[in-house]
Amino acid sequence: MYGIIAFFRRFYFSLLFIALEIISIAFVVTNNYYHEAGYFNSSNRIAGTVYGAYSGVTSYFSLQNVNHQLAEENAQLLNTVSKTKDTSTYKKGTLTNPFGQQYNFILAEVVDNSTNLPNNYLTLRAGSEEGIGEGMGVISPTGIVGIVVKVSSRYSVVMSLLHQKTLVSAMFKKSGTFGSLSWSDNKDYRFATLNQIPMSEKVKQGDTIVTSGFSTVFPKGIMVGTVDNFKAIPELYFYTIRVKLSTDFKNIRYVYVVSSIEKTEKDSLERATQNALNDKVK
Amino acid sequence: MIELGKNILRFSFFILLQVTIIRHLDMGAYFNPFLFVGAILMLPIRINKTLVLIIAFATGLIIDMFYNTMGMNAAACTFMAFCRPRALRVFAPAGDYNADASATVNSMGIRWMISYAGTLIFIHHFVLFYLETFSLHGFFTTLLKVVLSGIATLILFLITQSLFFRNL
Numbered sequence: 001m002y003g004i005i006a007f008f009r010r011f012y013f014s015l016l017f018i019a020l021e022i023i024s025i026a027f028v029v030t031n032n033y034y035h036e037a038g039y040f041n042s043s044n045r046i047a048g049t050v051y052g053a054y055s056g057v058t059s060y061f062s063l064q065n066v067n068h069q070l071a072e073e074n075a076q077l078l079n080t081v082s083k084t085k086d087t088s089t090y091k092k093g094t095l096t097n098p099f100g101q102q103y104n105f106i107l108a109e110v111v112d113n114s115t116n117l118p119n120n121y122l123t124l125r126a127g128s129e130e131g132i133g134e135g136m137g138v139i140s141p142t143g144i145v146g147i148v149v150k151v152s153s154r155y156s157v158v159m160s161l162l163h164q165k166t167l168v169s170a171m172f173k174k175s176g177t178f179g180s181l182s183w184s185d186n187k188d189y190r191f192a193t194l195n196q197i198p199m200s201e202k203v204k205q206g207d208t209i210v211t212s213g214f215s216t217v218f219p220k221g222i223m224v225g226t227v228d229n230f231k232a233i234p235e236l237y238f239y240t241i242r243v244k245l246s247t248d249f250k251n252i253r254y255v256y257v258v259s260s261i262e263k264t265e266k267d268s269l270e271r272a273t274q275n276a277l278n279d280k281v282k
Numbered sequence: 283m284i285e286l287g288k289n290i291l292r293f294s295f296f297i298l299l300q301v302t303i304i305r306h307l308d309m310g311a312y313f314n315p316f317l318f319v320g321a322i323l324m325l326p327i328r329i330n331k332t333l334v335l336i337i338a339f340a341t342g343l344i345i346d347m348f349y350n351t352m353g354m355n356a357a358a359c360t361f362m363a364f365c366r367p368r369a370l371r372v373f374a375p376a377g378d379y380n381a382d383a384s385a386t387v388n389s390m391g392i393r394w395m396i397s398y399a400g401t402l403i404f405i406h407h408f409v410l411f412y413l414e415t416f417s418l419h420g421f422f423t424t425l426l427k428v429v430l431s432g433i434a435t436l437i438l439f440l441i442t443q444s445l446f447f448r449n450l
Binding site for chain 1: 302314332339350353354
């Protein structure tokens with residue numbers, strides 16, 4: 001017994017150090033799991049307030065840029081509307097959702113953003129109170145931005161496309177050939193890599209890449225970027241394509257969080273079923 | 283008591299500086315200074331080393347919260363705090379530190395500060411950046427990042443000291 005106490009007294013500094021390191025590394029490892037809820041992230045009130053105050057000051061500097069982006073988006077939307085006056089091509093809706101609307105877009109202000117770290121995140125001033133949930137896609141007027149990973153009542157954290165773990169299913173607009181988009185070189189905020197495009201595809205520089213819509217995270221056809229250059233990997237019969245991203249990640253002020261109506265419906269149905277089952281058990 | 287107040291103020295200053303201004307100094311992927319470690323470096327020389335360990339861990343967690351890098355800064359800061367007593371011993375002037383010596387340029391001189399702060403900043407950045415990439419893939423790219431960011435942090439730290447902590 002005395003020996004143990006003597007041991008602790010002698011090595012308490014090193015033991016404390018090892019204990020703290022184990023705690024830190026455990027945080028690092030567990031936080032890698034997607035849905036692990038942690039309190040220590042920028043969606044909590046302290047970080048949110050600091051970032052909110054900071055962006056309150058700095059947002060004035062980018063007003064001109066934001067205005068320009070919004071005006072451009074307006075023009076684009078007007079063009080789309082004038083092209084699709086004929087509504088007969090719309091998917092048939094239901095009584096509560098007459099136009100077959102599949103997605104809700106929730107406006108959110110970006111209060112923090114980074115582009116130069118190996119794993120980048122954005123903090124949005126909008127949370128579960130506005131209807132944002134984990135796993136929802138985030139887009140900007142010019143293209144895709146990322147995926148929501150943490151939500152508090154008034155703030156949410158978005159895993160940027162500029163993150164080692166982001167994988168987005170993307171396709172060629174003209175042909176529909178799809179592959180997976182990632183940020184593998186993780187140095188330049190302007191480019192991402194599109195993998196697994198078969199060599200049968202006729203790739204040209206400047207080809208448009210959009211989201212494929214295979215998951216419910218992003219709607220189909222959201223702009224991703226254009227082909228910058230490409231390299232064939234003959235042994236795998238695949239192309240590796242460098243994509244110039246259409247989103248200017250340095251100047252994001254307002255984004256839309258994409259909430260899939262079908263997914264929400266599905267989730268609430270599943271929850272109701274689960275509750276009914278639980279009641280029965282009781 | 284005054285000493286405690288000064289230290290708390292210094293920590294708040296460094297953390298706010300880090301998360302508002304330094305974080306947005308966009309100098310590309312190779313320069314990510316982490317100036318806030320200066321607050322830990324500037325703790326009194328004769329302070330209890332266990333206390334430094336705990337303070338460093340807590341500071342790291344706060345920075346992690348802002349950077350969404352859960353645990354990485356905490357691990358790096360704890361490691362740096364663990365190495366601090368040794369670094370202090372290695373760089374001790376002939377005849378040990380004076381009773382009223384503090385870890386500032388004014389008290390210890392610029393050469394001492396560069397070797398002491400440089401070493402510990404490098405250790406911190408080394409642990410942090412390798413945890414961040416979480417692989418040995420691109421080993422030398424990350425190493426270059428460690429060195430360049432470390433130099434940036436050191437320069438910013440020396441500037442901050444000469445601007446704000448001249449008589450502390």
